[in-house]
Amino acid sequence: MNRSVVAASLLILALAEEGCRRRRRGGDDDDQQQNMQQPGMMQPGMQPGMQPGMQPGMMQPGMMQPGMMQPGMQPGMQPGMQPGMQPGMQPGMQPGMQPGMQPGMQPMMPTQPGGGGRMGVARLSGSITMGATIAGALEQGDNTLEDQSLGDDYSIMLMAGVPVTIVVRGGPRTDQPGQMVDSFAMLGLNGTTLATNDDIDGSNLNSRIVFTPTTTAMHTLRVSTAGSGLKMGSYTVTVMPGANPMAL
Numbered sequence: 001m002n003r004s005v006v007a008a009s010l011l012i013l014a015l016a017e018e019g020c021r022r023r024r025r026g027g028d029d030d031d032q033q034q035n036m037q038q039p040g041m042m043q044p045g046m047q048p049g050m051q052p053g054m055q056p057g058m059m060q061p062g063m064m065q066p067g068m069m070q071p072g073m074q075p076g077m078q079p080g081m082q083p084g085m086q087p088g089m090q091p092g093m094q095p096g097m098q099p100g101m102q103p104g105m106q107p108m109m110p111t112q113p114g115g116g117g118r119m120g121v122a123r124l125s126g127s128i129t130m131g132a133t134i135a136g137a138l139e140q141g142d143n144t145l146e147d148q149s150l151g152d153d154y155s156i157m158l159m160a161g162v163p164v165t166i167v168v169r170g171g172p173r174t175d176q177p178g179q180m181v182d183s184f185a186m187l188g189l190n191g192t193t194l195a196t197n198d199d200i201d202g203s204n205l206n207s208r209i210v211f212t213p214t215t216t217a218m219h220t221l222r223v224s225t226a227g228s229g230l231k232m233g234s235y236t237v238t239v240m241p242g243a244n245p246m247a248l
Helices: 003-035
Strands: 124-128 133-138 150-158 164-173 183-189 192-197 207-211 217-225 233-241
Touching: 124 133, 133 150, 133 217, 164 183, 164 217, 183 207, 192 207, 217 233
Parallel strands: 124 150
Antiparallel strands: 133 233, 150 217, 164 207, 164 233, 183 192, 183 217
8 A cells, every 4th residue: 555645644644543532522521611619609608698718617708606795794794785774774774773763763752650661562453533532441451551551542644843742641550449531641653652641730630742843643542550560550631732731
């Protein structure tokens, strides 16, 4: 066979084999490109919201996990609390304030012997309206106050700037027949004592409160007895509009 023919045949075979190899390489490259992750695609094990490179449990920038503190929070503070607030306090409350108290109010404590106990801690015996007179009695089963005296609490609506006169008259004692109840009256609002009275004067054991409220709200009138200890008996309460320092 002619040598030139043989050489041409070998060249054709070599070119054909090289073409096959290139086609095979092109197919492999296409497969690799198809298997590459497209933008926004999740990798195996990733959870919704995770960014590439993040592992399960990792936080994204700016995210907080439950229980983590926000900037400026102190240990023990809950979300929404301001520095200096204690658990259970509401926004605007100051340390030592009780629920329902307004800024500037102080917890009520007895200012005279008798009628002990903090206003607002006892159950109500009823309500009194302006201009009314009601009858009641201190007896077993009533509220027992801190000094062991008995007390009846009544709600009374008062208007800011409108004076009121309250007179509590003691009736016969049931625990010591022949004696009269030495009444003790206390007027309060949201746990704060506003006014108290034991005796109208040295010879009158009834109680009289003349008061002008600064807040329109439901106040509390407590009827008790002077001095500590258990004393029982009847009484009447009269609520009069206006200031009447001579009412008996």
